[in-house]
Amino acid sequence: MIADVLTVMWKEWKELYAQYRKADLNLLVSVLAMVVLGAFPALQARERWMSSPMVLIFSGWVPLILVSSVIADAFAGERERQTLEPLLASHLSDTSILIGKIASAVSYGGDMHCSCCLLALSPQTLWM
Amino acid sequence: MFAIQTNNLSRHFGSIKAVDHLTLNVPRGIIFGFLGPNGAGKTTTINLLLGLLEPSEGSAKVLGFDCSTQSDLVRKHTGALFEHSGLYERLSVKDNLDFYARIWRLPRGLRTSRIHQLLNHFALWDRRDQIASKLSRGMQRKLALARAFIHQPTLVFLDEPTSGLDPIAAAHLHDDLLDFCRTEEATVFLTTHNLPEAEKICSQVAVISNGRLLTQGSVDELCKAKMVHQIEVIGSDFDDIVLSTLASSRGVLSVKGDRSRLILEVDEKADPASLSHAIISSGGRVEEFRRVRSSLEDVFLDLMEGENDR
Numbered sequence: 160m161i162a163d164v165l166t167v168m169w170k171e172w173k174e175l176y177a178q179y180r181k182a183d184l185n186l187l188v189s190v191l192a193m194v195v196l197g198a199f200p201a202l203q204a205r206e207r208w209m210s211s212p213m214v215l216i217f218s219g220w221v222p223l224i225l226v227s228s229v230i231a232d233a234f235a236g237e238r239e240r241q242t243l244e245p246l247l248a249s250h251l252s253d254t255s256i257l258i259g260k261i262a263s264a265v266s267y268g269g270d271m272h273c274s275c276c277l278l279a280l281s282p283q284t285l286w287m
Numbered sequence: 288m289f290a291i292q293t294n295n296l297s298r299h300f301g302s303i304k305a306v307d308h309l310t311l312n313v314p315r316g317i318i319f320g321f322l323g324p325n326g327a328g329k330t331t332t333i334n335l336l337l338g339l340l341e342p343s344e345g346s347a348k349v350l351g352f353d354c355s356t357q358s359d360l361v362r363k364h365t366g367a368l369f370e371h372s373g374l375y376e377r378l379s380v381k382d383n384l385d386f387y388a389r390i391w392r393l394p395r396g397l398r399t400s401r402i403h404q405l406l407n408h409f410a411l412w413d414r415r416d417q418i419a420s421k422l423s424r425g426m427q428r429k430l431a432l433a434r435a436f437i438h439q440p441t442l443v444f445l446d447e448p449t450s451g452l453d454p455i456a457a458a459h460l461h462d463d464l465l466d467f468c469r470t471e472e473a474t475v476f477l478t479t480h481n482l483p484e485a486e487k488i489c490s491q492v493a494v495i496s497n498g499r500l501l502t503q504g505s506v507d508e509l510c511k512a513k514m515v516h517q518i519e520v521i522g523s524d525f526d527d528i529v530l531s532t533l534a535s536s537r538g539v540l541s542v543k544g545d546r547s548r549l550i551l552e553v554d555e556k557a558d559p560a561s562l563s564h565a566i567i568s569s570g571g572r573v574e575e576f577r578r579v580r581s582s583l584e585d586v587f588l589d590l591m592e593g594e595n596d597r
Binding site for chain 2: 162163169170173174177216217240241242243246247248249250251252272
């Protein structure tokens with residue numbers, strides 16, 4: 160079961176990060192999103208950022224938005240691209256596909272969130 | 288022992304009988320063609336055999352495993368290629384195979400060597416790092432076929448493997464498939480409505496329509512069993528007298544053609560020697576006189592015609 164979940168995660172991560180292989184529009188949009196979600200609010204709030212309740216809200220909704228959009232694509236996209244049928248015809252259980260997809264989306268959201276936090280912290284460090 | 292055995296297998300979607308009391312026996316180690324027009328129930332049968340759908344009635348066994356209660360074991364020992372290739376278009380050719388090799392838990396060393404072997408066999412090794420969406424349709428089909436064989440299954444289901452391919456790509460795929468089945472000693476269950484394709488590569492075929500099995504047997508058996516045969520006559524001076532003489536001869540069902548070539552549709556009562564004699568005695572000149580072998584397409588069209596008359 161764990162091996163199957165890890166296999167699904169491996170594929171999901173490969174697919175998610177395959178879009179960053181080339182410096183194309185996807186990469187530009189992602190960098191822009193990180194700047195807007197990470198650096199911009201921190202630059203606006205300046206030294207108040209570290210003690211602001213906005214940090215908690217920000218920490219909650221950024222990963223939530225990312226995870227929900229990635230999960231939606233993981234399931235609907237699989238059906239739309241007709242890759243679900245061969246996957247179901249393999250010996251992977253439905254549970255391992257589900258957990259693998261959710262786990263990879265959550266880890267992707269966490270990854271993006273960490274990147275945003277680092278971007279938010281860097282201006283703070285400059286002002287301290 | 289049979290690779291596939293179904294017993295009155297049925298699947299209904301509301302009032303529609305997608306598969307209707309299908310009883311089928313597929314021997315091991317052959318390429319078995321499952322033929323039928325669009326909507327005949329071919330894909331539903333594959334889904335039932337793989338345990339992806341529950342039968343409404345009847346039962347099926349694949350490699351000795353029950354499709355309803357042991358579907359995990361069925362899927363473990365089989366491979367499948369569906370009508371759509373279902374490749375991960377953002378992943379590379381190699382990663383597409385690597386993912387399925389990991390699903391089947393091939394050890395790392397075997398995984399690498401198997402991917403190398405398959406990509407070499409299907410002439411895709413040079414494109415191993417290319418993303419799947421950049422491949423031509425024929426190459427995508429080959430990659431999907433390689434994926435179906437990655438874990439060396441005993442039985443492979445191929446649903447319309449050459450659909451959408453040009454004749455050259457389809458011919459290459461046939462050769463690859465035949466060659467590969469010989470090497471791997473796998474049983475192949477192939478659905479198609481491409482009859483020349485089935486005639487060329489299948490040892491046995493079954494024809495279904497509206498979910499019901501119409502016939503099953505080897506291609507030769509089915510062609511020989513066809514009641515109406517054709518005789519082609521090449522020559523000259525085939526005028527109205529020759530045509531009317533032939534039309535009234537014993538066993539002749541119809542006469543078509545022009546002054547230099549005739550096609551006679553005859554049944555088993557016709558005697559080729561007396562027909563040839565009838566043409567000559569009516570003033571025609573015969574240069575070539577041969578029985579035309581019925582093709583699988585003729586058999587199929589006859590069956591469909593009979594089905595429409597029902």
